[in-house]
Amino acid sequence: MAKVVARKETGKLQIDFTYKGVRCREQTALMDSPANRKRVQAVVDKMSAAIREGRFVYADFFPGSAMAERFRSDRKVSDLVSGNGSGTEQPSIATGPTFNEFADQWVQEHSIEWRRSHIRSLLSTLDGRIKPYFSNRVIRSITKADVLAFRAALAKEPGRGGKAGLSAKRINEIMGTLRQILAEAADRFEFTSPALNLKRLRVKKSDVQPFSLDQVQTILATVRPDFKDYMQVRFLTGMRTGEINGLKWKYIDFEHRLILVRETHVLGEDDYTKTDGSQRDIRMSQPVYEAMLRQQKITGTASEYVFCNLLGQPLDNTNFTKRVW
Numbered sequence: 001m002a003k004v005v006a007r008k009e010t011g012k013l014q015i016d017f018t019y020k021g022v023r024c025r026e027q028t029a030l031m032d033s034p035a036n037r038k039r040v041q042a043v044v045d046k047m048s049a050a051i052r053e054g055r056f057v058y059a060d061f062f063p064g065s066a067m068a069e070r071f072r073s074d075r076k077v078s079d080l081v082s083g084n085g086s087g088t089e090q091p092s093i094a095t096g097p098t099f100n101e102f103a104d105q106w107v108q109e110h111s112i113e114w115r116r117s118h119i120r121s122l123l124s125t126l127d128g129r130i131k132p133y134f135s136n137r138v139i140r141s142i143t144k145a146d147v148l149a150f151r152a153a154l155a156k157e158p159g160r161g162g163k164a165g166l167s168a169k170r171i172n173e174i175m176g177t178l179r180q181i182l183a184e185a186a187d188r189f190e191f192t193s194p195a196l197n198l199k200r201l202r203v204k205k206s207d208v209q210p211f212s213l214d215q216v217q218t219i220l221a222t223v224r225p226d227f228k229d230y231m232q233v234r235f236l237t238g239m240r241t242g243e244i245n246g247l248k249w250k251y252i253d254f255e256h257r258l259i260l261v262r263e264t265h266v267l268g269e270d271d272y273t274k275t276d277g278s279q280r281d282i283r284m285s286q287p288v289y290e291a292m293l294r295q296q297k298i299t300g301t302a303s304e305y306v307f308c309n310l311l312g313q314p315l316d317n318t319n320f321t322k323r324v325w
Helices: 034-052 066-070 077-084 099-113 116-134 144-154 168-189 213-222 225-237 241-245 286-299 317-323
Strands: 003-006 012-019 022-031 258-261 263-266 269-272 280-283
Touching: 003 034, 012 034, 022 034, 022 066, 099 116, 099 168, 116 144, 116 168, 116 269, 144 168, 213 225, 225 241, 225 286, 241 263, 241 317
Parallel strands: none
Antiparallel strands: 003 012, 012 022, 258 280, 263 269
């Protein structure tokens, strides 16, 4: 006998029934209420009738359910239509994990592939933007209209500096994370991702204006003396902030005049470089070579880091930006 019950953990309605001697429980996305119970009961009545008449197909009522795979041998409703002439397709209720449940699982499964800094950034995006919006929606019930509405909502969120709306670049980053989660869910539960073929927003090309040589000379002549060599190396090598802040003496090859970029310092931790392509050897020009020799006399025996604070720890970029730059 099939019955409609509410799960204590979530307050959502669940269909509890026995099929072919197997007890089955299928959760819906509907909260417990008289109206929703009536809606689910209508499906249960049709399901019970289909079971009695031998035309029940598990996957047609509960697409995406793990139990549907177990009863895969059931004939399709479309096959039965041609045989019994009923022509009535059975209604279905979206089942399976909620968005938040699957997103948590997705992060747990893939975190081994990512850098710690990427995980922190991704969790910030998920917890701050995506999960509050889709929350406890069953993931396969999310439509393209829902995805587009979410993107439109992001455009109205307050941006940096009091600007109205997030930038197109930031929206693309958020939607990229959502797209990956939905694509993974679609592959596992055999439905079409609602984010499929969703176009990225056009991002305006930045007008980069690098410092001229005269400006570089002015900065080097003005900066605090203890940061002059640091700035000189940054200007003349193009190293990223995390790369130079995490640069260690073991990666300095004075004999061949090379800086070996192998690590980066991000969010207070040493980590692998941004990409495999970021692993590179930078040939030291004469000004860089001389700056390194001067720096070696200062921190060569005091710290494993080339550029460090008084405690021998890597430079903090926020502190550098506010107090030095």
